[in-house]
Amino acid sequence: MTIGEPWLNITIFGAFVAVTLVIVLRASRNNKTAADYYAAGRSFTGPQNGTAIAGDYLSAASFLGICGAIAVNGYDGFLYSIGFLVAWLVALLLVAELLRNTGKFTMADVLSFRLKERPVRMAAATATLAVCFFYLLAQMAGAGGLVSLLLGINDSLGQSIVIAVVGALMILYVLIGGMKGTTWVQIIKAALLITGAGVMTIWVLALHGFNLSELLGAAAANSDAAVLAPGVQYGLTGTSRLDFISLALALVLGTAGLPHVLMRFYTVPTAKEARRSVVWAIWAIGIFYLFTLVLGYGAGALIGKETILAAPGGVNSAAPLLAFELGGSILLGIISAVAFATILAVVAGLTITAATSFAHDVYANVIKKGKVEPNGEVRVARITVVVIGIFAIVGGIGVQGQNVAFLVALAFAIAASANLPTILYSLFWKRFSTQGALWSMYGGLGSALLLIVLSPVMSGAETSIIKGVDFSVFPLANPGIVSIPLGFFLGWLGSVVSSRKENVAKAEEMDVRSLTGIGAEKATKH
């Protein structure tokens, strides 16, 4: 079953690609140096960057996934979006400005500032690449799902071709446009996504007399009375309740440790603009999640739980079905194009982050020990972009049909257990040491990965990836409740038992620079 007109969906997406390509080409004329390529010359304003952050953060999972989760599971889907929003306060209060003042291009710049540089940089780059890898794979798998739902292509060859086209477009944007091009794609996508969701929200509310209570009543009547209260998805057993706490912990602490989010703070000229970016992002993301609340219950009320679950794409089809119900083929076409644009923009952001981390951290500073010719680093970054792009295409085709919903949650759990403890300790705790950083980052990363392998996600349940065997000794699908406290604990323990004397002057310099902005990287002028 296909809804709407696939050719119309493709045409509207094609128009988006054409418009953004022109903008990317125009924006990238000044891409000369590393600061241009990695950090867009630090020339975006707070509002522009805030919009781009929203574009980077609101992935297809948050749009289609949360709308669908609210439509089907009601309140529990809403609960999910709250964690994604509140998490931004960690970034606003504790991370954004201090990071902007002390770093240059990557998260590792800040973490290795006052510690022994090469091992810490290597650990931070490893964690960065791991988070990007899992997040990227999740996005590409999502692309495959969208193809069958929105373009009516159901055979695996056709889906593979579409994934390859989306991947190739992404490589083109990032290769030519660098951070500037990526940022513009994210700004345009965020504007389209929030406007589209806003129009649909007003439409749904208008159909229910602009009365939220009436809408909720209609959703309860048409789907299931239980959707108005928590518990449909996570309240079934003691284990699933614990799993939700684990997820909530990963969501709220993971955001401020996501490398592709952190990297966006370097694209503005000052710490004050970094603060304004987060403020804009919080409003944009918050308002968007309020829209999804209406859209999710609207889909429940106007389409119904059973119809949504029976459609191709299942839960993810709630928003597209609602768009078709409201505005027919045209609105569905626009929403479909926005969904593809979403994947394109998020994947581009992840790719440039991973490529920057590899070229700047691993190649230039660890392998070459900082001795690279001026253009060598950016050349390596561009090659890395192509490699990651090809890998993303192959990976996206490879995971087709697999249940990979856990990957995004895993990426957040790694960010919260491996990255955030070291970021916070570096910025707020003077006695933090190299040993603490390494224990925390490798311990957090390793424990999160190990627990996922030992969880029902991998084996022992009907939905597991490996069937027929059972080595699931850890009952939760999300490792956060163990790996996050462990990451913080190891960072503390490694520091207090460390015998190495850290550089006090460097710590003082970092302290002063992070708060005052003295010596912070300035914007380039062309």
Add this chain to the structure above:
Amino acid sequence: MSNAAPSTTPEVFTEIERSDDFRRLKKKHRSFVLPVAVLFLVWYFAYVLLADYAHDFMATPVFGNINVGLLLGLGQFVTTFAITTWYVMYANRNLDPLAEKIRDQYELPDDDSASAVPAGTAATGTAGSGTVAAEPADGAHADVASRTGRRSQS
């Protein structure tokens, strides 16, 4: 090595670190962000625990089909927006002027040539920290020299 400061700067940072203005800035920053961070995390987890373990309480109707759970959930949005606005007002009034004062005192006045500095690659990784001269008075010469050197590399 990236981030390595020129040999002249550490004393300046130590001097700033010990100055009254900086101590005041640090205290004002931490005494706001740390308690507020604890506050919103406690409120968020209290909400998560209620939603996870107190289904009946959350399902209590308040008016129409609006129940306690929905109001508390929307309350998380309200507090997030409120804390954001509160912090921005606080930072504009209490943090920015102090940070600016310290910057003006110790950092050379920014000009166009300084803006070209970060254009360097990692090989020229001293960019940034180098803008802080040893002495505000005679540091200008050293700084101009280091900038010129750096620009030729990038």
